[in-house]
Amino acid sequence: MTKFWDNIKKFPGFILSVIAGFFLTTFHTIFELLKEENKRLITSIIIITFIGFTTIILRQMLGIK
Numbered sequence: 195m196t197k198f199w200d201n202i203k204k205f206p207g208f209i210l211s212v213i214a215g216f217f218l219t220t221f222h223t224i225f226e227l228l229k230e231e232n233k234r235l236i237t238s239i240i241i242i243t244f245i246g247f248t249t250i251i252l253r254q255m256l257g258i259k
Contacts, residue, residue, distance in 0.1 A: 227237045253259070 224237065227233050
């Protein structure tokens with residue numbers, strides 16, 4: 195039973211490292227795309243469109259006007 199509680203104690207550190215790894219991997223790729231001048235405009239448009247659509251969808255789902 196002590197082995198179980200040892201694993202439970204390690205879980206918050208594990209989940210934080212997974213989340214940090216996800217964001218680092220994602221943002222590293224985006225920053226690499228932004229370094230190239232010809233891809234900067236396209237990447238910016240895609241990011242702004244994604245944020246805009248996400249905002250619209252969440253407002254409609256939550257009933258916020």
